[in-house]
Amino acid sequence: MKKFDRERLLLGLAGPVIALVVAVLLTSVVLLASGKSPFEPYVIMLEQAGFADIQVLIVNAASGYYIAALAVAIGFRMNLFNIGVEGQYRLAAMVTAVVGAKVALPSALQLPVLILVAALTGAFWAGIAGLLKVTRGVSEVVSTIMLNSIATSVIGYFTLPSLFGVRQGNNKTTGEMHDSGWFPNLDLGPAGELYGFVFVAVALGVAYWVVLNRTRFGFDLRATGASESAAAASGVNAKRMVLTAMLLSGAVAGLAGMPTLLNDTHTYSLSFPTSLGFTAIGIALLGRGGPAGIAFAALLWAFLDKASAELDYRGYDTEIAVIMQGLIVIAVVVSYEAVRRWGLRRQQQRVGEEIAAGHVIGADGDSGSSDSSGTSGSSGNDSDKEVAGR
């Protein structure tokens, strides 16, 4: 039993580690090919990560990535591909910014209202794709991509000066939000300010884990992802599940823009960060759909983003980080599948050996039953993480 758990953990780590190593090696090849040092950029970037202010930047950036990746991961867990996180979070950020500028309630009310608005907007936008899939069988991949593009137009329309737009120099914004709707930051002195929303992101990660692994709903969702036919036969209403998952994913996606909006910009403008939703897909993949893995992946991504800025000043291209991010995504997909297959085969073999050797639950004597009852209580947690992790 213990052996299986340790192995599961190792297998769980093997995927991302192999992917990262491969990505680093390939990036070095690219550097060599362009006649540059294949190692120095890493050194520079790691140096950067040593500075407190860069660290704060990384964590702040990671919070948005993390929430967006959670949204993607909810879909992944049941084989739904919500490519529309991009449109959902931007639309939600715009609507929230407008509400925040037009409504002024006391802080204790304003913040929950704004967060709710963001979540509902995201859920609404994702819900369109969910509804289309359930009623008309439209692939959510196609509809969410189209909705991304529609979202851009909708945002453009609502930010027209004749509607909610406010011109500020060359920038089109939605006007400054009332400061009762500003999310408190944590002042870290010279290192800068840590977004208060980082803590909301952490809470979301915990909630995600609890719902998926400890509730009936989460079980149904994971079962659907692991085998749609088996889930249907077990009594999961597939259509309702698709719609619910899509709404949930959208609601979380709606929150992805909040760290930036509520903690930093306090307005939605042309310079509001974009393509978070696409980045999140890679992060969710690298994180294997688990909250801890996604957190690590989000931090890694933010590190590559923020630490690479320095490269420009040292004669390297910042795009090295982008190349690396791209390579990681490709390597991750390949290595996870390879490790998964290898692991399954290996476990089958091992189980066969154990059975042949008589280590079976309920068998007389030795390690069999006593051993298993001792470990599996505590091992439950470890194994949960891997369940349906694909």
Place this chain on the structure above:
Amino acid sequence: MHALCGENGAGKSTLMKILYGMQKPDEGTIAVDGRQVTFASPGDAIERGIGMVHQHFMLADNLTVLENVVLGSERLHGIGSKARAKIVELSERYGLGARPDALVESLGVADRQRVEILKVLYRGATTLILDEPTAVLVPQEVDALFDNLRELKAEGLSVIFISHKLGEVLSVADEITVIRRGTTVGTVVPSETTTKQLAELMVGSELPTPETAESTVTDRPVIEVENLKLLGEGGRPLLDDISFTINEGEVLGLAGVEGNGQTELVDALIGLKHADSGTLRMAAVEVEPGGGTEEITSWSTRRRREQGVGYIPEDRHRHGLLLESPLWENRILGHVTEKPNSKGVWLDLKSAQADTRRIVEEYDVRTPGIDVTASSLSGGNQQKLIVGREMSHKPRFLIAAHPTRGVDVGAQAQIWDQIREARREGLAVLLISADLDELIGLSDTLRVIYRGRLVADADPATITPEELGSAMTGAASGHLEHADDAEQSPTEAAAPEDEA
């Protein structure tokens, strides 16, 4: 003709894979025609005249028989008239009756099998390995197959025949090798042995029989199906006018060639498909036993399962298990809303895991732990887990579709015992099986489904598999009587000696 017998997992398939070059032996030798050989790949084996007919056909549906046979060995006789002549010649010589231009998708199971055999012969095989060739055939087709095989034998070819259906083996083989746990436990000659002895050799103990002792049928209906109709695409009825009642303690056996509506019927009963017309009623829980039924036609799958419909699916990989999830999660599957798996909206992992351990022990699921994935278990153990899971929720109505398919003799006996046990306690069972002995042995009532209709019924106490088989092919209908059935049955193949 040499038969190879053994339980599932005894090593039959492994041995055959070695013979066919798909796997390499660690030790030992293979000799063909007295010469020692080693096979690195199936190609080598084919070169030596060994051909394999797999259990699952490997044919391209949208190609003709000719194209399928030629595929992969175009170099032998080209793809034109020479190939056609060769196929026709082989087909005539061995009585295979192949039509070179027929599309494979238009062929029935038995014909497809003949195409597979033809394919092997075309490649010049002199030794044929047939892996469980009768698993998919009705008795009449089995007889026809055996005629073909005798034909081959008469022409000087050798046939190795893998099976665990002992009656067949005894009727057709010249010599039988029995293997158990990877070693040969004996070689016998059919004329000097009986089914019973052979089975005991196979399992190393007494042979289980599917027979049920005394009737436990009551007159309290658990499930009532009335005029059930299910339309497929384009309005073609998949199920038409299906009506039956299963009482407490009754096992209703449903015979039929696969694809005649069994799957759809199961889907309609479990709620995966909703009937286009007709009603389903189940005994109400709240009232006294026997105090009436309530309509469940519109219930969701989950509600039906919560109310006591157990389900042993036909395809356990697709419908019964999450293969890559640990056993304890598979124990929750299908019963997530019930104790001990959950409390309110929360999962109760501790109890679920403890209960998984109980199932593993009580139902003898051979596994080193409950955290291993379901895919690491053998088919028989997976099935035992499913049976244990379903029985643990005290179902009132059990849908058992091929409950012992691909399960070894030992596990088979256990599953039969559990069904019998539950039946004694008042369980109503719908048993669907391709194993006619199992159907006849376990059932209290027999029905035959053909093209989506219940066309015949029979008394399991008197009916024989052959008689049942003729109704399964649509040749007989109504109430099947043992005596006057003989004229109706289409006895194109006369080999009644393989009474199972």
